[in-house]
Amino acid sequence: MSAAVARSQPAVEPRSEEGPIAILGAGLSGLSLANALLDAGVSQPIVLVDRRRTWERDRTWCTWLTGPLRFAPLASQSWWAWRTRWREQDVVARPARHPYIHLDARVVYEAALDRLAEAPNVEVLTGCTVLGVDPSGEHPKVRTAGATFEADHVFDAMGARSPLVRSRPAGEVELVQRFLGWEVEVDRPVFDPSIMTLMDFRAGDEGGVCFMYVLPFSPTRALVEHTTIGIGGPPTAERRMTLEAELGERWRARQWRVLREERGLIPMTTYPFATHRGPRVHAVGAAAGAIRPSSGYAFTRIQRHVSRIAEAFAAGRPLPRSVGPARFRLLDKIFLTALHSRRHASEEMFVSLARTVPADAMARFMTDVSSTRDEAQILSALPKRHMISAALVTATASPSRSAR
Ligand SMILES: Cc1cc2nc3c(=O)[nH]c(=O)nc-3n(C[C@H](O)[C@H](O)[C@H](O)COP(=O)(O)OP(=O)(O)OC[C@H]3O[C@@H](n4cnc5c(N)ncnc54)[C@H](O)[C@@H]3O)c2cc1C
Known part of the structure; x- marks a missing residue:
């Protein structure tokens, strides 16, 4: 990961009149876009800016493999069966063509950053907080906590809560998917690693949707996640208690070790995020509305969107204006x-x-x-x-x- 440096403005000298392509945010979409631009043969300087200094295993990404997908070869597990349970109904779906795959975020980050480290035209600025972008003038100006620099094009990849996303107007449906999961090692073989649990519904709070999501990695190891979809959700302590009960009562584990805890929230909103914020200011990932409002999934959409952007960019065509099919x-x-x-x-x-x-x-x-x-x-x-x-x-x- 030697491309990553703590600095507030780019050191890469533009090779021509053009400034760098500035990618603000080096999470999934920012790193994917930079990789896609390299894949498309873009040799213009690319600068990624992120406030973080390290890329930990902060999430797992799962999706269905329905075609060629960047990073899919890094998947650590795939399932050819998934379960949905509610009351007495227990439905197991078995695809013939499209498995459900699992990617560890740290593995994806490492692969993406390693690729960028090898590219002479890429620089990753870490520990650098973006404050804003001034889109006026011929070239947009990126304002960070340490400096201001001009870019040829700017891509906002700072997630759904990007500082560049204006407050959302009222009138949209705004739900939040919240989850807390434990990756556990249990004392005896209780999980069936051939079937993952997509949704095992429970009684939700205030009528909200509540379910368990289980990724079994082996008969004794799994990620067991308590998920709610709604406006609020139970507090962390209550979610942990539910996980305890899930492991003991549903899975009949006697003892377990929590290897790591994963939690997060994903906005599920009908708000139409703008993919273009000015002639040279664009957005990717959650900042562009790539999170599918009805499911919270975004991985595949992000990969397809950045590929289309990179191909258009390399060919000098206008960039696509939508993240997914209308x-x-x-x-x-x-x-x-x-x-x-x-x-x-x-x-x-x-x-x-x-x-x-x-x-x-x-x-x-x-x-x-x-x-x-x-x-x-x-x-x-x-x-x-x-x-x-x-x-x-x-x-x-x-x-x-x-x-x-
Ligand atoms: C815990 C979790 C699990 C998920 N699991 C799945 C899944 O299984 N399948 C799926 O399809 N989708 C999943 N998603 C949804 C989606 O794929 C992810 O949210 C994905 O990471 C979105 O990518 P992104 O690049 O838009 O945002 P992020 O990955 O969040 O990246 C945003 C980056 O911007 C940086 N940043 C933010 N503000 C600033 C600032 N002011 N200055 C500088 N840097 C800044 C952040 O440090 C971060 O690195 C999950 C989301 C979460 C939160």
């Missing part, structure tokens, strides 16, 4: 509205989807590559009453401002 925006909005307004009925929606939609069709839908047939299967699996009322709410809601 048709999903309405579907996601209806789905999220249904989750929000009929939270007590959400389990029914998910179980119905698991029971009736073929696993491969679901995997394609979750990763933006579904066919019309896949989508028809999904629509027909959803409880009509709830979806129609959600569609009506969506249609009558005041139109939101979209900068895309």
